[in-house]
Amino acid sequence: MKKLLAVLIVALFSSTLFSQVVLLEEDVAGDTIPETFGPNLKNYRHLYFEYGFLADKPEGTGLEMLYGHSHNFGIGLRYKYRMTNFLALGWDIHITEWTYRIKQTDDKVFPNNIKHKKEKLTVNNLGLEFYTRLNFGKRGNHIGNFVDFAAFGNYITGASHYTLDVLDTVNVNNAGRVHTTNKDLIYLENINYGVKFRIGINRYIISASYRLSDLIKDNFVDLPEAIVPYPELPRLFIAFQIGIH
Amino acid sequence: MKYKKLLIILFSVLYITNLFSQDKYWVCFTDKKDSKFNPFTYFDVKAIERRIKNNISLYDSTDFPLNNNYISKVSEVSEEITSETRWFNAVAVWAYPDQIEKIKQLSFVKQVIPIYYQSVLAEIKTKDNPKKYDETILSGQTERMEMSIFEKHNITGKGLRIAIFDGGFPTVDVNPAFEHIRKEKRIIKTYDFTKKKEFVYSYVSHGTNVLSCIAGIIDGKKIGMAVDAEFLLARTEIVREPFSEEENWLAAVEWADKNGADVINSSLGYTHQRYFYRDMDGKTCFVTRAANLAAAKGIFVVNAAGNEGSGKWKFIGAPADADSALSIGGINPATDYHTSFSSYGPTFDKRMKPNVCAYGHVVAAGKNGLHETQGTSFASPLVAGFVACAWQTNRSLNNMELFNEIQKSADLYPYYDYAHGFGVPQASFFFDKEKKELEPSFSFVEEENNLIIMINKDMIDSTGNNYLFYHIENEEGILDYYTLIDVYQERAAIISLSDLKGNKTIRAHYKKYTAEFELSKN
Numbered sequence: 001m002k003k004l005l006a007v008l009i010v011a012l013f014s015s016t017l018f019s020q021v022v023l024l025e026e027d028v029a030g031d032t033i034p035e036t037f038g039p040n041l042k043n044y045r046h047l048y049f050e051y052g053f054l055a056d057k058p059e060g061t062g063l064e065m066l067y068g069h070s071h072n073f074g075i076g077l078r079y080k081y082r083m084t085n086f087l088a089l090g091w092d093i094h095i096t097e098w099t100y101r102i103k104q105t106d107d108k109v110f111p112n113n114i115k116h117k118k119e120k121l122t123v124n125n126l127g128l129e130f131y132t133r134l135n136f137g138k139r140g141n142h143i144g145n146f147v148d149f150a151a152f153g154n155y156i157t158g159a160s161h162y163t164l165d166v167l168d169t170v171n172v173n174n175a176g177r178v179h180t181t182n183k184d185l186i187y188l189e190n191i192n193y194g195v196k197f198r199i200g201i202n203r204y205i206i207s208a209s210y211r212l213s214d215l216i217k218d219n220f221v222d223l224p225e226a227i228v229p230y231p232e233l234p235r236l237f238i239a240f241q242i243g244i245h
Numbered sequence: 246m247k248y249k250k251l252l253i254i255l256f257s258v259l260y261i262t263n264l265f266s267q268d269k270y271w272v273c274f275t276d277k278k279d280s281k282f283n284p285f286t287y288f289d290v291k292a293i294e295r296r297i298k299n300n301i302s303l304y305d306s307t308d309f310p311l312n313n314n315y316i317s318k319v320s321e322v323s324e325e326i327t328s329e330t331r332w333f334n335a336v337a338v339w340a341y342p343d344q345i346e347k348i349k350q351l352s353f354v355k356q357v358i359p360i361y362y363q364s365v366l367a368e369i370k371t372k373d374n375p376k377k378y379d380e381t382i383l384s385g386q387t388e389r390m391e392m393s394i395f396e397k398h399n400i401t402g403k404g405l406r407i408a409i410f411d412g413g414f415p416t417v418d419v420n421p422a423f424e425h426i427r428k429e430k431r432i433i434k435t436y437d438f439t440k441k442k443e444f445v446y447s448y449v450s451h452g453t454n455v456l457s458c459i460a461g462i463i464d465g466k467k468i469g470m471a472v473d474a475e476f477l478l479a480r481t482e483i484v485r486e487p488f489s490e491e492e493n494w495l496a497a498v499e500w501a502d503k504n505g506a507d508v509i510n511s512s513l514g515y516t517h518q519r520y521f522y523r524d525m526d527g528k529t530c531f532v533t534r535a536a537n538l539a540a541a542k543g544i545f546v547v548n549a550a551g552n553e554g555s556g557k558w559k560f561i562g563a564p565a566d567a568d569s570a571l572s573i574g575g576i577n578p579a580t581d582y583h584t585s586f587s588s589y590g591p592t593f594d595k596r597m598k599p600n601v602c603a604y605g606h607v608v609a610a611g612k613n614g615l616h617e618t619q620g621t622s623f624a625s626p627l628v629a630g631f632v633a634c635a636w637q638t639n640r641s642l643n644n645m646e647l648f649n650e651i652q653k654s655a656d657l658y659p660y661y662d663y664a665h666g667f668g669v670p671q672a673s674f675f676f677d678k679e680k681k682e683l684e685p686s687f688s689f690v691e692e693e694n695n696l697i698i699m700i701n702k703d704m705i706d707s708t709g710n711n712y713l714f715y716h717i718e719n720e721e722g723i724l725d726y727y728t729l730i731d732v733y734q735e736r737a738a739i740i741s742l743s744d745l746k747g748n749k750t751i752r753a754h755y756k757k758y759t760a761e762f763e764l765s766k767n
Contacts, residue, residue: 021730021731022728023580023582023729023731024582024583024727024728025727026589026664026727027725028591028663028723028726034523137268139519140516140517140518140519140520140524141517142517
C-alpha cells in the first residue's frame with residue numbers, strides 16, 4: 001500500500017515536472033474558414049422574448065378592456081435566411097399568451113353579465129410565422145435596422161376564463177374570496193391568424209400584431225336576437241421584443 | 246373598420262422605413278478638370294521636404310482641389326455635403342435613394358460608395374486611479390523596446406512630426422506630462438474634424454493617454470519614447486467607443502499630410518459594426534486605402550491592431566489591414582506574450598498582421614495624473630514613438646524602408662506569427678547591425694515519422710520564462726498553425742510529419758534563436 005502511494009506521488013510529481021504548458025495555439029486554416037452562420041450571414045437563428053399590451057378596442061358592445069392590464073407575453077425561436085444585404089426571409093415558432101382583462105361595467109355581456117372584482121380571459125397560442133425582412137443601412141455581421149412584414153397562424157393550446165370575487169360575507173365554504181377558472185371555452189375558435197409588422201434596431205424590436213381572424217366563434221356572435229351576441233375581442237397588440245443574440 | 250386600422254399601421258411602418266433610408270455616400274468624380282493648385286501655398290514646408298526626399302511630385306493630381314462645378318451640381322441634388330477628399334476626388338453626401346440615383350446619372354460621377362461608420366477606439370478600460378499604478382509597467386513599456394539605448398545615443402524623436410488621430414485631448418494644454426512639449430511649442434497644429442474647429446483639448450481623454458505613450462514625461466519619468474517630437478493633434482472620433490465616421494479619418498490624414506506629418510498614429514479600428522472579415526483584404530475599406538495612400542506619400546502609418554482577440558470578430562480591423570500600415574498587437578507585461586484581447590491576423594487575403602507588438606497594458610497620463618490602462622490603442626503609440634526615434638537614427642530611409650527595418654528589429658524576427666507579428670521592436674538593432682552568431686538553443690531531430698524540437702538542456706531556465714514559438718508554414722508562405730509553449734523539458738515538441746500534407750516549413754524560435762525545417766512531400 002505504501003509502495004503504491006509512493007509510486008503515485010512520484011508519478012504525479014514527475015508529470016508536473018516535465019509537463020509543457022501550451023500558452024497560445026492557433027489553427028489558422030481552421031479559423032479562417034468562412035462562416036455562414038451569423039446575424040448578417042447566410043443563416044441565423046435566435047431566441048426572443050416579447051412583452052406587449054393590447055392596443056385596440058373590441059368589436060361590438062358589451063365588452064370593455066382594462067388596457068394597462070391586458071397584455072401579451074411570448075417566447076419564440078426566429079430563423080433568418082439572408083437573400084441579400086437588404087433582404088431576408090424567415091420563419092419563427094413561438095408560444096404566446098394573450099391576456100384580456102375585462103372591465104366590470106354595467107353593460108358587460110362577455111362572457112356573461114355578472115360583475116366580479118377581477119376578470120380576465122387568457123389565450124395560449126402555439127404559432128408559426130413567415131416573414132420578409134427589409135434591412136436599411138450598411139452593416140457588418142449585425143442584424144442592423146430592419147422592418148419585417150409577417151403572416152402568422154396560431155393554434156390555441158389552452159384558454160381560461162378567470163374571475164375573482166370578494167364576498168361581503170363568507171360563503172358556504174367559510175371563504176371570503178373566490179377564485180374561479182373556467183376552461184374548455186366553447187365560444188373560442190381553435191386557430192387564429194393575422195399579420196405582423198416589426199421595426200427593429202439590432203436586438204431591440206417593436207412589434208405590432210394584428211389578428212385578422214375572429215377569436216369568437218360565429219355562432220356566439222350571430223346568436224338569435226333574443227340573446228345578446230358576444231363582441232369580438234380586440235385584434236391589435238403592440239409589443240417590445242428583445243432578441244437574444 | 247377592421248382594415249382601416251391595418252392600413253394606418255402599414256402607413257406608419259412605411260413612414261418609419263422612409264426615415265431609415267437616408268444614407269451617407271462618397272460621390273467620386275471622374276476628373277479634376279480646371280482645378281488650380283499651388284503646392285507652395287497648400288503644403289507645410291515639412292510636407293514639401295518629405296515629397297522631395299521621397300521623389301514624390303509636388304504636383305501629384307491626388308493633392309489637387311476638387312472641381313467646384315461638380316461639387317455644386319451634386320449639392321443641388323443631395324441633402325447635404327459634409328466633407329470632401331482630394332485624395333479620392335470625392336465628396337461625402339447625405340442623400341435619399343432617389344437622390345443618389347440622380348447623382349449616379351451625372352456624367353462626371355465615377356462611383357458612389359456607401360460610407361461606413363462606427364469605429365472603435367482600441368481601448369479596453371481605464372483604471373482612473375492617479376495614485377496607484379505599477380512602476381514596473383511604466384518603466385517596462387519603453388524599456389521592453391530598449392529606450393535606454395536610444396537615450397544613450399540622445400535619440401528622442403527630435404525633428405519628427407507625429408500626427409495623432411483620436412477622440413479628444415483633454416488637459417494636454419495644461420497637463421504637466423506635456424509641459425516640455427508646450428514649452429517648446431511643439432504642438433504645431435490641432436483640428437477637431439467632428440466640430441470643424443481648432444480646439445481639441447476636451448472630450449474623451451483617450452487621446453491624452455495616447456499622446457503620453459508617445460511623448461509624455463512626468464516627474465522626470467518618460468511614459469513614451471519620442472519626447473522631443475512635434476505633434477499634430479486631430480480629433481476624429483465623437484465618443485469613446487462606437488459611432489464615428491471614417492470621413493473624419495480621411496480628412497485628418499489629408500490634413501496631416503498637408504501639415505508635414507512624418508508619422509501618423511491611429512488607435513481606432515473599423516470592424517464588425519460595418520464590415521465583414523472578408524473586407525479586411527487591404528483594399529476594400531476606404532480608410533485602408535487612405536492609409537496606403539498616406540504611405541505612398543511618404544508618411545509612416547502606425548495603427549492599433551484592435552481589441553477583438555477574445556471577441557467574436559477576433560481579427561484585426563481596418564485600417565490595420567493596410568499593407569503599408571504598421572499594425573501593432575499587444576503583449577501582456579506580466580507574461581510577455583500576446584494579451585488575450587489583442588486582435589489576431591492574418592488579413593483576409595492572408596498577409597501577416599499584426600506586424601509587431603508592444604505592451605498592451607500601460608501606464609498613461611490622463612486628466613488626473615498617471616493611471617493604468619489597456620488596449621492596443623496604447624501599444625500603437627508606444628511603437629509610434631519608437632518609429633520616430635528609429636527614423637531619427639537614419640533620416641535617409643524612406644517610410645517603407647524604415648517599415649522593413651522596424652520589422653527586422655523585432656525580437657522574434659525572422660520568426661513571426663499572427664498574434665505577435667515579428668515581436669517587439671528593439672532599439673539595439675539600429676546601432677548594432679552586425680549579425681552576431683547565436684548559439685543554437687534547440688535542434689530539430691527526426692524520429693520515424695515525427696519531428697522533435699529538442700531544447701538545449703543548458704538553456705532551460707528553471708526560474709524564468711522558457712518560451713518556444715513554432716509555426717507550420719505552407720508552400721504559399723501562409724501559416725497553417727502556430728503555437729507558443731512554456732518549456733520544461735528537452736523534448737519540447739513532437740510534430741507528427743505524417744499528418745502534414747504538401748511542402749511545409751516548420752520554423753521555431755527559442756531564446757532569440759530561430760531555425761527552420763523544410764518538409765518536402767512532392
